[in-house]
Amino acid sequence: MSVFVPETPYFLVSRNRPRDEVAKNLEKLRCTKDIRKEMKQIESVVQGKMTDGQQQKTTYISLFEDRKCRKVLFINTCMMIFHLLAGVTVIHAFLGPIVDLVGSNHGSGNTWAILVASIKLVSSFAAAVVVDRFGRKPLMIWVFSLLRNLSFFSGTLLPVTGNGLQLRGSTSSDTITCDLDLLHGIFFRLGPVPFAYVSELFPQHVKNVGVPICMGIATIFNTAIALTFPFFMEYLGMQWCFWIYGLSCAGSAIFTKCVAPETKGKTLEEIQSMLDS
The missing domain is CATH 1.20.1250.20 (MFS general substrate transporter like domains)
Structure with missing residues:
Protein backbone atom coordinates (compact mmCIF):
# COMPACT_ATOMS: atom_id res chain seq x y z
CA MET A 1 0.00 0.00 0.00
CA SER A 2 2.89 2.37 0.68
CA VAL A 3 3.72 2.35 -3.03
CA PHE A 4 0.49 4.26 -3.73
CA VAL A 5 0.95 6.83 -0.93
CA PRO A 6 2.10 10.20 -2.38
CA GLU A 7 4.96 12.20 -0.89
CA THR A 8 3.90 15.02 1.40
CA PRO A 9 3.83 18.52 -0.14
CA TYR A 10 6.16 19.79 2.61
CA PHE A 11 8.79 17.21 1.70
CA LEU A 12 8.58 18.03 -2.01
CA VAL A 13 8.86 21.78 -1.42
CA SER A 14 11.81 21.30 0.94
CA ARG A 15 13.56 19.33 -1.83
CA ASN A 16 12.89 22.07 -4.42
CA ARG A 17 10.73 19.83 -6.58
CA PRO A 18 8.68 21.45 -9.42
CA ARG A 19 5.50 23.26 -8.35
CA ASP A 20 3.43 21.15 -10.75
CA GLU A 21 4.50 18.00 -8.94
CA VAL A 22 3.72 19.55 -5.56
CA ALA A 23 0.30 20.72 -6.77
CA LYS A 24 -0.54 17.29 -8.18
CA ASN A 25 0.29 15.59 -4.87
CA LEU A 26 -1.64 18.19 -2.89
CA GLU A 27 -4.72 17.68 -5.06
CA LYS A 28 -4.61 13.95 -4.24
CA LEU A 29 -4.73 14.79 -0.54
CA ARG A 30 -7.51 17.38 -0.73
CA CYS A 31 -11.16 17.27 -1.74
CA THR A 32 -10.90 20.52 -3.71
CA LYS A 33 -8.95 21.58 -6.77
CA ASP A 34 -8.36 25.10 -5.41
CA ILE A 35 -5.10 24.53 -3.59
CA ARG A 36 -3.32 27.78 -4.52
CA LYS A 37 -3.71 29.37 -1.08
CA GLU A 38 -2.41 26.29 0.72
CA MET A 39 0.46 25.99 -1.77
CA LYS A 40 1.58 29.52 -0.88
CA GLN A 41 1.30 28.74 2.84
CA ILE A 42 3.42 25.60 2.49
CA GLU A 43 6.08 27.39 0.46
CA SER A 44 6.13 30.25 2.95
CA VAL A 45 6.52 27.92 5.93
CA VAL A 46 9.29 25.85 4.34
CA GLN A 47 11.14 28.95 3.17
CA GLY A 48 10.85 30.50 6.63
CA LYS A 49 12.27 27.40 8.28
CA MET A 50 15.20 27.30 5.88
CA THR A 51 15.87 31.00 6.43
CA ASP A 52 15.73 30.68 10.22
CA GLY A 53 17.85 27.55 10.24
CA GLN A 54 15.04 25.37 11.60
CA GLN A 55 15.79 22.52 9.24
CA GLN A 56 18.25 21.14 11.78
CA LYS A 57 17.51 17.83 13.42
CA THR A 58 15.04 18.04 16.29
CA THR A 59 15.95 16.24 19.51
CA TYR A 60 13.68 14.72 22.13
Missing part, protein backbone atom coordinates in the same frame (compact mmCIF):
# COMPACT_ATOMS: atom_id res chain seq x y z
CA ILE A 61 14.84 17.33 24.62
CA SER A 62 13.81 20.19 22.34
CA LEU A 63 10.30 18.73 22.22
CA PHE A 64 9.88 19.34 25.96
CA GLU A 65 11.56 22.74 25.92
CA ASP A 66 8.83 24.33 23.81
CA ARG A 67 5.57 25.12 25.64
CA LYS A 68 3.34 24.53 22.61
CA CYS A 69 5.00 21.20 21.85
CA ARG A 70 4.45 20.07 25.44
CA LYS A 71 0.80 21.06 25.17
CA VAL A 72 0.36 19.15 21.91
CA LEU A 73 2.11 16.08 23.33
CA PHE A 74 -0.19 16.18 26.37
CA ILE A 75 -3.35 16.44 24.24
CA ASN A 76 -2.34 13.71 21.81
CA THR A 77 -1.20 11.33 24.53
CA CYS A 78 -4.38 11.82 26.56
CA MET A 79 -6.56 11.27 23.49
CA MET A 80 -4.78 8.00 22.71
CA ILE A 81 -5.01 6.82 26.33
CA PHE A 82 -8.71 7.70 26.59
CA HIS A 83 -9.27 5.84 23.32
CA LEU A 84 -7.76 2.73 24.92
CA LEU A 85 -9.48 3.17 28.30
CA ALA A 86 -12.83 3.10 26.51
CA GLY A 87 -12.23 -0.64 26.09
CA VAL A 88 -11.31 -0.61 22.42
CA THR A 89 -8.66 -3.29 22.23
CA VAL A 90 -9.54 -5.27 25.33
CA ILE A 91 -13.17 -6.05 24.52
CA HIS A 92 -12.32 -6.98 20.96
CA ALA A 93 -9.40 -9.17 22.01
CA PHE A 94 -11.41 -11.01 24.68
CA LEU A 95 -14.77 -10.95 22.91
CA GLY A 96 -14.80 -14.69 22.23
CA PRO A 97 -14.20 -15.74 25.86
CA ILE A 98 -16.58 -13.02 27.11
CA VAL A 99 -19.44 -14.28 24.95
CA ASP A 100 -18.73 -17.88 25.96
CA LEU A 101 -18.79 -16.96 29.65
CA VAL A 102 -21.92 -14.86 29.34
CA GLY A 103 -23.68 -17.42 27.20
CA SER A 104 -25.51 -16.93 23.93
CA ASN A 105 -28.22 -18.80 22.08
CA HIS A 106 -27.11 -17.29 18.76
CA GLY A 107 -23.66 -18.72 18.19
CA SER A 108 -20.34 -19.32 19.91
CA GLY A 109 -17.85 -16.73 21.05
CA ASN A 110 -15.71 -17.28 17.98
CA THR A 111 -18.72 -16.67 15.73
CA TRP A 112 -19.45 -13.35 17.42
CA ALA A 113 -15.77 -12.38 17.28
CA ILE A 114 -15.73 -12.99 13.51
CA LEU A 115 -18.94 -10.98 13.13
CA VAL A 116 -17.51 -8.03 15.05
CA ALA A 117 -14.28 -8.16 13.02
CA SER A 118 -16.37 -8.03 9.83
CA ILE A 119 -18.28 -5.02 11.16
CA LYS A 120 -14.98 -3.37 12.02
CA LEU A 121 -13.64 -3.95 8.50
CA VAL A 122 -16.72 -2.50 6.79
CA SER A 123 -16.94 0.42 9.21
CA SER A 124 -13.34 1.45 8.68
CA PHE A 125 -14.06 2.47 5.08
CA ALA A 126 -16.81 4.87 6.14
CA ALA A 127 -15.00 6.25 9.19
CA ALA A 128 -12.96 8.87 7.31
CA VAL A 129 -16.06 10.28 5.60
CA VAL A 130 -17.96 10.52 8.89
CA VAL A 131 -15.07 12.23 10.69
CA ASP A 132 -14.56 14.85 7.96
CA ARG A 133 -18.26 15.58 7.72
CA PHE A 134 -19.10 16.05 11.40
CA GLY A 135 -15.75 17.20 12.76
CA ARG A 136 -13.40 15.68 15.29
CA LYS A 137 -14.40 17.35 18.54
CA PRO A 138 -18.22 17.07 18.47
CA LEU A 139 -17.94 13.51 17.19
CA MET A 140 -15.61 12.53 20.04
CA ILE A 141 -17.89 14.10 22.66
CA TRP A 142 -20.97 12.38 21.25
CA VAL A 143 -19.26 8.99 20.94
CA PHE A 144 -17.70 9.06 24.41
CA SER A 145 -21.11 9.94 25.85
CA LEU A 146 -22.73 7.06 23.96
CA LEU A 147 -20.05 4.61 25.04
CA ARG A 148 -20.42 5.75 28.65
CA ASN A 149 -24.11 4.85 28.60
CA LEU A 150 -23.49 1.53 26.84
CA SER A 151 -20.76 0.58 29.32
CA PHE A 152 -22.87 1.40 32.36
CA PHE A 153 -25.81 -0.49 30.86
CA SER A 154 -23.67 -3.57 30.17
CA GLY A 155 -22.29 -3.50 33.70
CA THR A 156 -25.76 -3.16 35.20
CA LEU A 157 -26.92 -6.32 33.42
CA LEU A 158 -24.17 -8.25 35.18
CA PRO A 159 -25.12 -8.71 38.87
CA VAL A 160 -22.45 -8.30 41.52
CA THR A 161 -21.76 -11.91 42.50
CA GLY A 162 -18.06 -11.83 43.34
CA ASN A 163 -16.44 -14.20 40.88
CA GLY A 164 -18.24 -15.51 37.84
CA LEU A 165 -20.48 -13.97 35.21
CA GLN A 166 -23.90 -15.26 36.17
CA LEU A 167 -26.58 -13.36 34.29
CA ARG A 168 -30.26 -12.98 34.81
CA GLY A 169 -31.95 -15.46 32.49
CA SER A 170 -33.19 -13.06 29.82
CA THR A 171 -30.31 -10.59 29.71
CA SER A 172 -27.67 -12.60 27.87
CA SER A 173 -28.63 -11.51 24.36
CA ASP A 174 -29.12 -7.92 25.53
CA THR A 175 -25.61 -7.81 26.97
CA ILE A 176 -24.03 -9.24 23.83
CA THR A 177 -25.96 -6.82 21.63
CA CYS A 178 -24.90 -3.92 23.82
CA ASP A 179 -21.25 -4.95 23.61
CA LEU A 180 -21.49 -5.18 19.82
CA ASP A 181 -22.98 -1.69 19.71
CA LEU A 182 -20.12 -0.46 21.90
CA LEU A 183 -17.51 -1.97 19.60
CA HIS A 184 -19.29 -0.69 16.51
CA GLY A 185 -19.42 2.81 17.95
CA ILE A 186 -15.73 2.72 18.81
CA PHE A 187 -14.43 1.49 15.47
CA PHE A 188 -16.91 3.32 13.22
CA ARG A 189 -16.87 6.73 14.86
CA LEU A 190 -14.05 6.91 17.37
CA GLY A 191 -11.22 4.76 16.03
CA PRO A 192 -9.58 7.12 13.49
CA VAL A 193 -9.99 10.37 15.45
CA PRO A 194 -7.10 10.12 17.96
CA PHE A 195 -4.74 9.14 15.15
CA ALA A 196 -5.96 12.14 13.14
CA TYR A 197 -5.11 14.40 16.07
CA VAL A 198 -1.63 12.89 16.33
CA SER A 199 -0.92 13.65 12.68
CA GLU A 200 -2.45 17.14 12.71
CA LEU A 201 -1.49 18.81 15.99
CA PHE A 202 2.27 18.29 16.13
CA PRO A 203 4.28 21.12 14.51
CA GLN A 204 6.10 19.99 11.41
CA HIS A 205 9.60 20.35 12.87
CA VAL A 206 8.92 18.11 15.92
CA LYS A 207 6.61 15.55 14.33
CA ASN A 208 9.47 13.10 13.77
CA VAL A 209 10.09 12.85 17.54
CA GLY A 210 6.64 13.72 18.92
CA VAL A 211 4.70 10.97 17.14
CA PRO A 212 7.00 8.11 18.30
CA ILE A 213 6.78 9.30 21.92
CA CYS A 214 3.01 9.55 21.78
CA MET A 215 2.58 6.16 20.13
CA GLY A 216 5.11 4.58 22.49
CA ILE A 217 3.19 5.75 25.56
CA ALA A 218 -0.05 4.52 24.01
CA THR A 219 1.54 1.12 23.35
CA ILE A 220 2.64 0.84 26.99
CA PHE A 221 -0.87 1.67 28.22
CA ASN A 222 -2.40 -0.74 25.72
CA THR A 223 -0.15 -3.53 26.96
CA ALA A 224 -0.89 -2.73 30.61
CA ILE A 225 -4.65 -2.69 30.01
CA ALA A 226 -4.56 -5.98 28.12
CA LEU A 227 -2.47 -7.68 30.81
CA THR A 228 -4.59 -6.47 33.74
CA PHE A 229 -8.01 -7.09 32.19
CA PRO A 230 -8.12 -10.86 32.96
CA PHE A 231 -7.26 -10.16 36.61
CA PHE A 232 -9.94 -7.47 36.90
CA MET A 233 -12.44 -9.79 35.25
CA GLU A 234 -11.59 -12.61 37.68
CA TYR A 235 -11.30 -10.72 40.97
CA LEU A 236 -13.64 -7.74 40.46
CA GLY A 237 -16.14 -9.19 38.02
CA MET A 238 -17.02 -8.25 34.47
CA GLN A 239 -19.53 -5.63 35.63
CA TRP A 240 -16.78 -3.56 37.27
CA CYS A 241 -14.72 -3.64 34.08
CA PHE A 242 -17.60 -2.09 32.16
CA TRP A 243 -18.27 0.47 34.90
CA ILE A 244 -14.61 1.50 34.84
CA TYR A 245 -14.82 1.89 31.06
CA GLY A 246 -17.96 3.99 31.55
CA LEU A 247 -16.20 6.31 34.01
CA SER A 248 -13.26 6.60 31.61
CA CYS A 249 -15.61 7.57 28.78
CA ALA A 250 -17.26 10.22 30.97
CA GLY A 251 -13.86 11.73 31.77
CA SER A 252 -12.88 11.51 28.12
CA ALA A 253 -15.95 13.48 27.03
CA ILE A 254 -15.14 16.23 29.55
CA PHE A 255 -11.49 16.36 28.48
CA THR A 256 -12.42 16.54 24.80
CA LYS A 257 -14.91 19.35 25.39
CA CYS A 258 -12.56 21.44 27.55
CA VAL A 259 -9.11 20.79 26.05
CA ALA A 260 -9.14 19.22 22.58
CA PRO A 261 -9.28 21.67 19.64
CA GLU A 262 -11.40 21.31 16.51
CA THR A 263 -9.28 20.83 13.39
CA LYS A 264 -11.99 20.20 10.80
CA GLY A 265 -11.32 22.07 7.55
CA LYS A 266 -8.11 23.71 8.85
CA THR A 267 -4.67 23.57 7.29
CA LEU A 268 -1.61 22.69 9.35
CA GLU A 269 -0.64 26.36 9.53
CA GLU A 270 -4.09 27.36 10.77
CA ILE A 271 -3.96 24.62 13.41
CA GLN A 272 -0.58 25.85 14.65
CA SER A 273 -1.84 29.43 14.80
CA MET A 274 -4.84 28.23 16.83
CA LEU A 275 -2.55 26.40 19.27
CA ASP A 276 -0.36 29.49 19.65
CA SER A 277 -3.37 31.51 20.76
Whole structure:
Protein backbone atom coordinates (compact mmCIF):
# COMPACT_ATOMS: atom_id res chain seq x y z
CA MET A 1 0.00 0.00 0.00
CA SER A 2 2.89 2.37 0.68
CA VAL A 3 3.72 2.35 -3.03
CA PHE A 4 0.49 4.26 -3.73
CA VAL A 5 0.95 6.83 -0.93
CA PRO A 6 2.10 10.20 -2.38
CA GLU A 7 4.96 12.20 -0.89
CA THR A 8 3.90 15.02 1.40
CA PRO A 9 3.83 18.52 -0.14
CA TYR A 10 6.16 19.79 2.61
CA PHE A 11 8.79 17.21 1.70
CA LEU A 12 8.58 18.03 -2.01
CA VAL A 13 8.86 21.78 -1.42
CA SER A 14 11.81 21.30 0.94
CA ARG A 15 13.56 19.33 -1.83
CA ASN A 16 12.89 22.07 -4.42
CA ARG A 17 10.73 19.83 -6.58
CA PRO A 18 8.68 21.45 -9.42
CA ARG A 19 5.50 23.26 -8.35
CA ASP A 20 3.43 21.15 -10.75
CA GLU A 21 4.50 18.00 -8.94
CA VAL A 22 3.72 19.55 -5.56
CA ALA A 23 0.30 20.72 -6.77
CA LYS A 24 -0.54 17.29 -8.18
CA ASN A 25 0.29 15.59 -4.87
CA LEU A 26 -1.64 18.19 -2.89
CA GLU A 27 -4.72 17.68 -5.06
CA LYS A 28 -4.61 13.95 -4.24
CA LEU A 29 -4.73 14.79 -0.54
CA ARG A 30 -7.51 17.38 -0.73
CA CYS A 31 -11.16 17.27 -1.74
CA THR A 32 -10.90 20.52 -3.71
CA LYS A 33 -8.95 21.58 -6.77
CA ASP A 34 -8.36 25.10 -5.41
CA ILE A 35 -5.10 24.53 -3.59
CA ARG A 36 -3.32 27.78 -4.52
CA LYS A 37 -3.71 29.37 -1.08
CA GLU A 38 -2.41 26.29 0.72
CA MET A 39 0.46 25.99 -1.77
CA LYS A 40 1.58 29.52 -0.88
CA GLN A 41 1.30 28.74 2.84
CA ILE A 42 3.42 25.60 2.49
CA GLU A 43 6.08 27.39 0.46
CA SER A 44 6.13 30.25 2.95
CA VAL A 45 6.52 27.92 5.93
CA VAL A 46 9.29 25.85 4.34
CA GLN A 47 11.14 28.95 3.17
CA GLY A 48 10.85 30.50 6.63
CA LYS A 49 12.27 27.40 8.28
CA MET A 50 15.20 27.30 5.88
CA THR A 51 15.87 31.00 6.43
CA ASP A 52 15.73 30.68 10.22
CA GLY A 53 17.85 27.55 10.24
CA GLN A 54 15.04 25.37 11.60
CA GLN A 55 15.79 22.52 9.24
CA GLN A 56 18.25 21.14 11.78
CA LYS A 57 17.51 17.83 13.42
CA THR A 58 15.04 18.04 16.29
CA THR A 59 15.95 16.24 19.51
CA TYR A 60 13.68 14.72 22.13
CA ILE A 61 14.84 17.33 24.62
CA SER A 62 13.81 20.19 22.34
CA LEU A 63 10.30 18.73 22.22
CA PHE A 64 9.88 19.34 25.96
CA GLU A 65 11.56 22.74 25.92
CA ASP A 66 8.83 24.33 23.81
CA ARG A 67 5.57 25.12 25.64
CA LYS A 68 3.34 24.53 22.61
CA CYS A 69 5.00 21.20 21.85
CA ARG A 70 4.45 20.07 25.44
CA LYS A 71 0.80 21.06 25.17
CA VAL A 72 0.36 19.15 21.91
CA LEU A 73 2.11 16.08 23.33
CA PHE A 74 -0.19 16.18 26.37
CA ILE A 75 -3.35 16.44 24.24
CA ASN A 76 -2.34 13.71 21.81
CA THR A 77 -1.20 11.33 24.53
CA CYS A 78 -4.38 11.82 26.56
CA MET A 79 -6.56 11.27 23.49
CA MET A 80 -4.78 8.00 22.71
CA ILE A 81 -5.01 6.82 26.33
CA PHE A 82 -8.71 7.70 26.59
CA HIS A 83 -9.27 5.84 23.32
CA LEU A 84 -7.76 2.73 24.92
CA LEU A 85 -9.48 3.17 28.30
CA ALA A 86 -12.83 3.10 26.51
CA GLY A 87 -12.23 -0.64 26.09
CA VAL A 88 -11.31 -0.61 22.42
CA THR A 89 -8.66 -3.29 22.23
CA VAL A 90 -9.54 -5.27 25.33
CA ILE A 91 -13.17 -6.05 24.52
CA HIS A 92 -12.32 -6.98 20.96
CA ALA A 93 -9.40 -9.17 22.01
CA PHE A 94 -11.41 -11.01 24.68
CA LEU A 95 -14.77 -10.95 22.91
CA GLY A 96 -14.80 -14.69 22.23
CA PRO A 97 -14.20 -15.74 25.86
CA ILE A 98 -16.58 -13.02 27.11
CA VAL A 99 -19.44 -14.28 24.95
CA ASP A 100 -18.73 -17.88 25.96
CA LEU A 101 -18.79 -16.96 29.65
CA VAL A 102 -21.92 -14.86 29.34
CA GLY A 103 -23.68 -17.42 27.20
CA SER A 104 -25.51 -16.93 23.93
CA ASN A 105 -28.22 -18.80 22.08
CA HIS A 106 -27.11 -17.29 18.76
CA GLY A 107 -23.66 -18.72 18.19
CA SER A 108 -20.34 -19.32 19.91
CA GLY A 109 -17.85 -16.73 21.05
CA ASN A 110 -15.71 -17.28 17.98
CA THR A 111 -18.72 -16.67 15.73
CA TRP A 112 -19.45 -13.35 17.42
CA ALA A 113 -15.77 -12.38 17.28
CA ILE A 114 -15.73 -12.99 13.51
CA LEU A 115 -18.94 -10.98 13.13
CA VAL A 116 -17.51 -8.03 15.05
CA ALA A 117 -14.28 -8.16 13.02
CA SER A 118 -16.37 -8.03 9.83
CA ILE A 119 -18.28 -5.02 11.16
CA LYS A 120 -14.98 -3.37 12.02
CA LEU A 121 -13.64 -3.95 8.50
CA VAL A 122 -16.72 -2.50 6.79
CA SER A 123 -16.94 0.42 9.21
CA SER A 124 -13.34 1.45 8.68
CA PHE A 125 -14.06 2.47 5.08
CA ALA A 126 -16.81 4.87 6.14
CA ALA A 127 -15.00 6.25 9.19
CA ALA A 128 -12.96 8.87 7.31
CA VAL A 129 -16.06 10.28 5.60
CA VAL A 130 -17.96 10.52 8.89
CA VAL A 131 -15.07 12.23 10.69
CA ASP A 132 -14.56 14.85 7.96
CA ARG A 133 -18.26 15.58 7.72
CA PHE A 134 -19.10 16.05 11.40
CA GLY A 135 -15.75 17.20 12.76
CA ARG A 136 -13.40 15.68 15.29
CA LYS A 137 -14.40 17.35 18.54
CA PRO A 138 -18.22 17.07 18.47
CA LEU A 139 -17.94 13.51 17.19
CA MET A 140 -15.61 12.53 20.04
CA ILE A 141 -17.89 14.10 22.66
CA TRP A 142 -20.97 12.38 21.25
CA VAL A 143 -19.26 8.99 20.94
CA PHE A 144 -17.70 9.06 24.41
CA SER A 145 -21.11 9.94 25.85
CA LEU A 146 -22.73 7.06 23.96
CA LEU A 147 -20.05 4.61 25.04
CA ARG A 148 -20.42 5.75 28.65
CA ASN A 149 -24.11 4.85 28.60
CA LEU A 150 -23.49 1.53 26.84
CA SER A 151 -20.76 0.58 29.32
CA PHE A 152 -22.87 1.40 32.36
CA PHE A 153 -25.81 -0.49 30.86
CA SER A 154 -23.67 -3.57 30.17
CA GLY A 155 -22.29 -3.50 33.70
CA THR A 156 -25.76 -3.16 35.20
CA LEU A 157 -26.92 -6.32 33.42
CA LEU A 158 -24.17 -8.25 35.18
CA PRO A 159 -25.12 -8.71 38.87
CA VAL A 160 -22.45 -8.30 41.52
CA THR A 161 -21.76 -11.91 42.50
CA GLY A 162 -18.06 -11.83 43.34
CA ASN A 163 -16.44 -14.20 40.88
CA GLY A 164 -18.24 -15.51 37.84
CA LEU A 165 -20.48 -13.97 35.21
CA GLN A 166 -23.90 -15.26 36.17
CA LEU A 167 -26.58 -13.36 34.29
CA ARG A 168 -30.26 -12.98 34.81
CA GLY A 169 -31.95 -15.46 32.49
CA SER A 170 -33.19 -13.06 29.82
CA THR A 171 -30.31 -10.59 29.71
CA SER A 172 -27.67 -12.60 27.87
CA SER A 173 -28.63 -11.51 24.36
CA ASP A 174 -29.12 -7.92 25.53
CA THR A 175 -25.61 -7.81 26.97
CA ILE A 176 -24.03 -9.24 23.83
CA THR A 177 -25.96 -6.82 21.63
CA CYS A 178 -24.90 -3.92 23.82
CA ASP A 179 -21.25 -4.95 23.61
CA LEU A 180 -21.49 -5.18 19.82
CA ASP A 181 -22.98 -1.69 19.71
CA LEU A 182 -20.12 -0.46 21.90
CA LEU A 183 -17.51 -1.97 19.60
CA HIS A 184 -19.29 -0.69 16.51
CA GLY A 185 -19.42 2.81 17.95
CA ILE A 186 -15.73 2.72 18.81
CA PHE A 187 -14.43 1.49 15.47
CA PHE A 188 -16.91 3.32 13.22
CA ARG A 189 -16.87 6.73 14.86
CA LEU A 190 -14.05 6.91 17.37
CA GLY A 191 -11.22 4.76 16.03
CA PRO A 192 -9.58 7.12 13.49
CA VAL A 193 -9.99 10.37 15.45
CA PRO A 194 -7.10 10.12 17.96
CA PHE A 195 -4.74 9.14 15.15
CA ALA A 196 -5.96 12.14 13.14
CA TYR A 197 -5.11 14.40 16.07
CA VAL A 198 -1.63 12.89 16.33
CA SER A 199 -0.92 13.65 12.68
CA GLU A 200 -2.45 17.14 12.71
CA LEU A 201 -1.49 18.81 15.99
CA PHE A 202 2.27 18.29 16.13
CA PRO A 203 4.28 21.12 14.51
CA GLN A 204 6.10 19.99 11.41
CA HIS A 205 9.60 20.35 12.87
CA VAL A 206 8.92 18.11 15.92
CA LYS A 207 6.61 15.55 14.33
CA ASN A 208 9.47 13.10 13.77
CA VAL A 209 10.09 12.85 17.54
CA GLY A 210 6.64 13.72 18.92
CA VAL A 211 4.70 10.97 17.14
CA PRO A 212 7.00 8.11 18.30
CA ILE A 213 6.78 9.30 21.92
CA CYS A 214 3.01 9.55 21.78
CA MET A 215 2.58 6.16 20.13
CA GLY A 216 5.11 4.58 22.49
CA ILE A 217 3.19 5.75 25.56
CA ALA A 218 -0.05 4.52 24.01
CA THR A 219 1.54 1.12 23.35
CA ILE A 220 2.64 0.84 26.99
CA PHE A 221 -0.87 1.67 28.22
CA ASN A 222 -2.40 -0.74 25.72
CA THR A 223 -0.15 -3.53 26.96
CA ALA A 224 -0.89 -2.73 30.61
CA ILE A 225 -4.65 -2.69 30.01
CA ALA A 226 -4.56 -5.98 28.12
CA LEU A 227 -2.47 -7.68 30.81
CA THR A 228 -4.59 -6.47 33.74
CA PHE A 229 -8.01 -7.09 32.19
CA PRO A 230 -8.12 -10.86 32.96
CA PHE A 231 -7.26 -10.16 36.61
CA PHE A 232 -9.94 -7.47 36.90
CA MET A 233 -12.44 -9.79 35.25
CA GLU A 234 -11.59 -12.61 37.68
CA TYR A 235 -11.30 -10.72 40.97
CA LEU A 236 -13.64 -7.74 40.46
CA GLY A 237 -16.14 -9.19 38.02
CA MET A 238 -17.02 -8.25 34.47
CA GLN A 239 -19.53 -5.63 35.63
CA TRP A 240 -16.78 -3.56 37.27
CA CYS A 241 -14.72 -3.64 34.08
CA PHE A 242 -17.60 -2.09 32.16
CA TRP A 243 -18.27 0.47 34.90
CA ILE A 244 -14.61 1.50 34.84
CA TYR A 245 -14.82 1.89 31.06
CA GLY A 246 -17.96 3.99 31.55
CA LEU A 247 -16.20 6.31 34.01
CA SER A 248 -13.26 6.60 31.61
CA CYS A 249 -15.61 7.57 28.78
CA ALA A 250 -17.26 10.22 30.97
CA GLY A 251 -13.86 11.73 31.77
CA SER A 252 -12.88 11.51 28.12
CA ALA A 253 -15.95 13.48 27.03
CA ILE A 254 -15.14 16.23 29.55
CA PHE A 255 -11.49 16.36 28.48
CA THR A 256 -12.42 16.54 24.80
CA LYS A 257 -14.91 19.35 25.39
CA CYS A 258 -12.56 21.44 27.55
CA VAL A 259 -9.11 20.79 26.05
CA ALA A 260 -9.14 19.22 22.58
CA PRO A 261 -9.28 21.67 19.64
CA GLU A 262 -11.40 21.31 16.51
CA THR A 263 -9.28 20.83 13.39
CA LYS A 264 -11.99 20.20 10.80
CA GLY A 265 -11.32 22.07 7.55
CA LYS A 266 -8.11 23.71 8.85
CA THR A 267 -4.67 23.57 7.29
CA LEU A 268 -1.61 22.69 9.35
CA GLU A 269 -0.64 26.36 9.53
CA GLU A 270 -4.09 27.36 10.77
CA ILE A 271 -3.96 24.62 13.41
CA GLN A 272 -0.58 25.85 14.65
CA SER A 273 -1.84 29.43 14.80
CA MET A 274 -4.84 28.23 16.83
CA LEU A 275 -2.55 26.40 19.27
CA ASP A 276 -0.36 29.49 19.65
CA SER A 277 -3.37 31.51 20.76
